[in-house]
Amino acid sequence: MRIDRYLHCIRLVKSRTLAQGVIDTGHVRIDGKRVEKPSDQVRVGSTIALPLHGQVRVRVLEFPERRGPASQARSCYEELGPDSSN
Secondary structure, eight states: BHHHHHHHHHHHHHHHHHHHHHHHHOOOOEEEEOOSTOOOOTTTTEEEEEEOOOOOOEEOOOOSSSSOOOHHTTTTTTEEEETTOO
16 A cells, blocks of 8 residues: 555654655655655555654554544554554
8 A cells, every 4th residue: 555545644744745745855754765656656564764743653554445533544554653663
């Protein structure tokens, strides 16, 4: 799944346009590798680090079918602490 769509579907950003803006800053990483474009792919088990509310790190557990309720979105990822390893 595209990183911009994933961030939007799990409700970390309000729109895909905002997700693309966050990615364009150059601070988003998937498994430690810098995300170059919004179409970069996320896989189940990947760790995403992005600069929202300080530093947010999440592990992808599953892909949502659509942007649904917050409770459904939270089941698609696990928030990691700053000292968690991959």
